[in-house]
Amino acid sequence: MSKSVSYKRHRFPPEIIAHAVWLYFRFPLSLRLVEEMLLERGIVVSYETVRRWALKFGPTYARHLQRKTPSRRDIWHLDEVVITISGRKHWLWRAVDQDGYVLDEVIQTRRDTKAAKRLLRRLLRKQGGPPRRMITDKLGSYAAAQRQIMPDVEHRSHKGLNNRAENSHLPFRRREQVMQGFRSPRYLQRFVSVFSAVRNLFVPPRSRRSAAAAHLHRLDAMAEWKAAGNLAA
Numbered sequence: 001m002s003k004s005v006s007y008k009r010h011r012f013p014p015e016i017i018a019h020a021v022w023l024y025f026r027f028p029l030s031l032r033l034v035e036e037m038l039l040e041r042g043i044v045v046s047y048e049t050v051r052r053w054a055l056k057f058g059p060t061y062a063r064h065l066q067r068k069t070p071s072r073r074d075i076w077h078l079d080e081v082v083i084t085i086s087g088r089k090h091w092l093w094r095a096v097d098q099d100g101y102v103l104d105e106v107i108q109t110r111r112d113t114k115a116a117k118r119l120l121r122r123l124l125r126k127q128g129g130p131p132r133r134m135i136t137d138k139l140g141s142y143a144a145a146q147r148q149i150m151p152d153v154e155h156r157s158h159k160g161l162n163n164r165a166e167n168s169h170l171p172f173r174r175r176e177q178v179m180q181g182f183r184s185p186r187y188l189q190r191f192v193s194v195f196s197a198v199r200n201l202f203v204p205p206r207s208r209r210s211a212a213a214a215h216l217h218r219l220d221a222m223a224e225w226k227a228a229g230n231l232a233a
Contacts, residue, residue: 005060005230016043017053018229021061024054025198028171028178057229059190062197064228068101070127076103078119078136079165080111081172085182092192093119096168099205102196103127107189116145124150135165171199201225 007014016038023034031047031054038045075098080091093115094105104122108115116139124130133154136142146155175195182188201224204217226232 005057005064005228007230012043012045014229014231016045017057018061018226018231020045020050021053021057021229022198022225024050025058025194026202028174030178054194055190058194061225061228062194065197065201065224068097068200070129072129072132074098074127074131075133075135076123076131077165077168078116078134078142079169080115080139081169082111083107083176083182083188085185085188090185090188091115092169092172092188094165094168095119095123096165097131098164100164100168100203101200101205102168105192105196107185107192109185111139111141113141113144113148116141117149120145120149172196198225 031050034050035047076095078095080093083090083092090107091111092107095103130150130153135156137159202221204214
């Protein structure tokens with residue numbers, strides 16, 4: 001069990017810190033825009049302070065959020081997207097399930113079988129077992145990794161079948177544009193881990209897209225966020 005969040009030696013109340021971190025990771029807002037939104041509420045805090053809060057508390061909150069229970073009936077959709085950091089290409093490898101829930105993502109300098117094998121090993125460790133099916137695009141590295149890591153799992157390789165994984169990149173791409181890029185692979189890895197955990201929590205699954213169901217889902221999500229931040233109900 002992870003330790004509860006501690007706000008010792010922070011002069012701002014936990015509710016303000018958690019709200020600022022939520023704004024930053026939940027919406028496509030720059031640090032300066034979060035600063036402005038807090039100011040509108042009478043909270044005077046610099047964008048650099050918001051940055052420090054995001055770096056310190058974001059990963060801690062994410063660790064306290066409940067993950068979706070894995071199932072042997074899950075379908076993994078795998079894809080990778082190129083990101084340039086300091087003039088050098090990197091690839092963000094991402095896996096989502098049949099509902100668009102982000103299972104894992106890892107930034108790597110390679111786009112080959114070794115990188116694909118690393119993603120599959122991380123997935124097996126986190127999910128506790130293989131899926132029913134794995135779907136990718138035509139990149140040959142996926143097939144080679146699948147044959148070595150989980151040869152008994154059905155693998156379908158087709159560009160059109162992998163729209164779910166490709167669509168999962170869109171929220172991240174919008175956020176990348178707002179942030180005007182990332183300073184380092186390490187910072188990117190920390191950011192996407194929290195960003196995807198928050199998105200997993202607040203975006204309703206396909207089965208709960210009616211107005212009433214989505215409203216209840218978001219109320220539950222807010223309650224879980226407050227619990228993760230060790231805030232009073």
